[in-house]
Amino acid sequence: MFRPAQTGHDDPVDETPTGRSRPRNSAQRPDPQSAPPKAAPRKAAPRRAAPATGATPRVRRATKAAAPATGEDAPQAPEEVTMSDTVAEQTPLVPTQKTTAGPSPEDDALVVPSEKPLPEDRYLNRELSWLDFNARVLTLAEDPATPLLERAKFLAIFASNLDEFYMVRVAGLKRRLQTGIPVRRPGFLPPTEQLEQIAERTTALVARQSRVFAEEIAPAMAEEHIHIVRWSELDPAERERMRTSFREQIFPVLTPLAVDPAHPFPYISGLSLNLAVVVRERDGGQELFARIKVPNNVPRFYALDRITRDGVRTVRFLPVEELIAAHLGQLFSGMQVVEHHLFRVTRNAEVELDEDRDEDLLQALERELARRRFGPPVRLEVAASISDHVLELLVRELDMDSHDVLRVPGLLDLTALWEIYNGVDRPALKDPPFVPATHPHFAEGETPRSVFARLRDHDILVHHPYHSFSTSVQRFVEQAAADPHVLAIKLTLYRTSGDSPIVDALVDAAEAGKQVVVLVEVKARFDEKANIGWARTLERAGCHVVYGLVGLKTHTKTALVVRQEGNHIRRYCHVGTGNYHPKTARLYEDYGLLTADPEVGADLTDLFNVLTGYSRQTSYRRLLVAPHGVRRGIIDRIDGEIALGERGLIQLKVNSLVDEEIIDSLYRAGQAGVSVDLIVRGICALRPGVPGMSDNIRVRSVLGRFLEHSRVFRFGRDAAAEYWIGSADLMHRNLDRRVEALVKVTDPAATGELDRMLTLMMSDDTGGFELSGDGTWHRRQGRNPQEVLLRRIVDRAEPTT
Known part of the structure; x- marks a missing residue:
């Protein structure tokens, strides 16, 4: 059995994960939450406190940003409880912004009906709602009507999304659990319960992902002469080519790291692939453990082209871990390789940035980025075939819990399918290309x-x-x-x-x-x-x-x-x-x-x-500006539609809908008879279609070849309607801790285009997904709205104005 080991670090080079559409840092330190920020002088460029009407609350704030193919809308860091849930509303970071556009609750002509009590369980959990969003991405991969390589791409997007969810959202929940930070928010589940539900649902989703790849996509790719093969499936000529590649490109950069009293357990960088190897002397003796990091500066798949006898070109992809595993004998000369297993660690990806310090912001951020990859582990992915004693050692040395472990059937880290998608030139297996139209x-x-x-x-x-x-x-x-x-x-x-x-x-x-x-x-x-x-x-x-x-x-x-x-x-x-x-x-x-x-x-x-x-x-004329004016401006306009009752109409298109105050306003609008249409790509904490609470509210989600990223807000019908577009989602971080701007659109041709888009998205014959009051999403059959817009705008099949 293995000898005990101490914690240590391996060589800190090549820690940037591969398989990404843009450079990523793999991990970062957790964000201890304390008090709101104050202004601090800068050495190079001045940093200023946000203008305030009263004393500015002090908190130490973690920095955040977003996702690749999911770009800025990747899962975000936990909400800072002190700012968004307690002091922020009493001491706003900027003065209240008044606008001359739209109705105001101070208007004598505006009469808002009395509020009905709303049930305590009116909010869906945001973390589980995000997992539902990723499940919808997975549904696109499962759809046989989706072009084959696009299905593989959606599997890669699903995997990348899940990585970031664990790096940010799950990491935040674990921090709250460890620090005991209280959360005063309606409908918020305790961190322990959330983590348990997340682990259960993630296991089911990853099983779906593995099944659709192994049983549907990989066989369909094989029928199209695109194969992902194992070492044993290579013919002698292919093996010789791969031996040469291993000897010249991979072997020189591999560093087996032993684990024994003289060699502490190495640091495992976030999102890197690793081989856990068990060896022993050839004449018997104690089993020993070693770790080999799969280099992230070599391809995940090695392509081998072959022309069949009937003249068909076949592409065969060999995973790099298969190539390394086939040559373990060269790395442990004189030893017997007993077993080897692939594993992967996900780490906390938050930066702890204290903006109160008297130093240059860029220098402080660069320092914290260098520390990012040493964040605590939050997930351990292992091959389903891993032995119990190897898994026990990994869990112990990484100081993780059993519910942090995810056994993955088949290929580990399907973000690498991006390599196949980009590397195979088969236009018939992808969405048809298009050239964007000049307006x-x-x-x-x-x-x-x-x-x-x-x-x-x-x-x-x-x-x-x-x-x-x-x-x-x-x-x-x-x-x-x-x-x-x-x-x-x-x-x-x-x-x-x-x-x-x-x-x-x-x-x-x-x-x-x-x-x-x-x-x-x-x-x-x-x-x-x-x-x-x-x-x-x-x-x-x-x-x-x-x-x-x-x-x-x-x-x-x-x-x-x-x-x-x-x-x-x-x-x-x-x-x-x-x-x-x-x-x-x-x-x-x-x-x-x-x-x-x-x-x-x-x-x-x-x-x-x-x-x-x-x-x-x-004050602004045609803008609503956060962190104060956007929430207030939206709620004022919702109240204006409430006063109209059944004549009112609200249509919102956002990436996420989480803010409780806005959700409650939408509930009141629905109760007043206002038609409320919501198009939410990602997280939605509102329950639509609940009798007596949200009968008049519909929630749709549109996913497809393009990432729906626009934020569009409509209040009113016909010529009286107001239209706004901008950068803000309806989340605490956008409304309380960001500078966001919405602009009122007034040009008749522009408002007509927004009207047609919103009408298309909510049409009865348009496909997508629809949310039920119990929190489940159902796929709708119908027209693909993105394809309709491609024909309308790019192909000019219909007028744009």
Whole structure:
């Protein structure tokens, strides 16, 4: 049996996990929650406390950010109880924002019906609701109508989503359990109960994932001459090729780490694949344990092409762990290999960042990122065939509980299916490609006109990925950078691509002598390192770079261009629901409003003054701004529809709906007879269709080839309806701890397009998923709304305006 070992660390190189659509850091330290933040001076760029009407509450805040193919909407860090549940409402971080648009509860004409008592169990658990969302992703992988390689892609997305859920949400629950942090929130389950339900449901979901891959997708791929093979299935020529690859590419970087009194148990980096190997002397003796880390700088799958006798090209993929396992004898020369098993550890991925300290924010964040991969383990995935004594050693040495262990049948870490999806050039097995359309108002005619000339005529609403990002938003920034009449460009940068044309344009503008102000949110989760790099690149070019407000994350997607036109100044604006990211703009569904409206220009000027200076702006014209104005503004408009009763209509499209105050307002609206339509891609804590409570509320979810990412808000019917778009989801973190902005859309063509989209999503003949009052989701058969929009906008099968 194995000898006891001490805890230690292995070589800290190559700890970044592979199989990701963008660079990820594997783990980070837990976030001890304490008191709300105060302002602290910065060495390089000033950091400021958010303006407040009274004393600013103090908390130490963990930083967060979001997901790849799931990008910024990955599972988020636990809610800071002190801020969102207790002191935040008494001492707001910014003054109450009043707006001139829409009804107000102080209006004498507004009569809100008396409230009916709502039951205690009116909220669905957010963690279990998130698992339901990932189950819907899995349903797309199970659907035989989905193209084969798209099914494999959805399995990879499901696995990646689950990784981040454990790195953030489960890690937060474990922290609460360990620290005993109380949670005063209706419907909140104790951490122990949540962890038990999460473990039970995750086990069932992973079993579904493994079954659909082993019994449906892998056999279907084999029929299409795409095989994932084991070492024993290779012919002699293929084995010889793989031996050469192992000898030249893999063997030199492998480091077997023994575990005995002289060799402590090594540090296991987050999301890395590892082989647990049991060896002993050839003449018998005690069994010994060793760990081999699978290098993350080599492919997960080695491709072997073969032409069959009938001339068919076959692609065979050998997992790298199979190649290593076949050559363990070379790593343990003179020893007998008794058994080997694959395992994988998921670690806490939160950064503990104390913004109260008198130091540079970038330096503090870089230090914490270096510590991120040493976060405590929260999940242990093992091959289903692992022996009990090896599993017992892993659980003991990693200091984990039995419910943290997930036995996975078949292939471990299916995020690697991205490699096969990207590596196999078989268009017939994927969604048909499309070229995003240039918005009709940006189309070049016989006499080309600038973006600014077109915006002087009217607002333009672009809908990505159906409308091209490069010929709309990107062109807007690039033309601003090149235009000699442009005096200043101001932009918020939350995420962007590695070769960002947006950043290039801002650099060009600064070098041309324009005033360029960029708010780079360096705390965007999993993009912290990239954003630190962008911040320094922009600073070197002469841009004014700021990092936002202490205690708040700047999530709003806004750009402001100031242009000299004759004897006066005109401001051009973009307010969107998605990031300034050209690559995700082809995968994420988002809206963006481009406008020269003076009120929006004045609002964005005020907002940037709040973000970069010491402005205490308290009112906006066509914007609702968090952390205070968005929740209040939405509830005011819900109350306005309540006053209309059955004549009222509320339609909301968001990624997540969690905020209890807004949910209760929606319940009251439904009780008053208002028709409430909710399109929620991810988490939904509201129970629809419950007699006497939510009879008039419907909840739909749309998933597909594009990630539904836009936030759209409609209040009212016909010509009286108000439409808003913006960056905020209806969650505590968005409404209380982020700078978010919603803009009112007023152009008739733009509001007509939003109306058609919402009508399509809620149509009786549209497919998707629908939520029942008991918390279960049911798949609807019908038209695919994304395909309808592709035909309508890209193929121009129907008019766009």
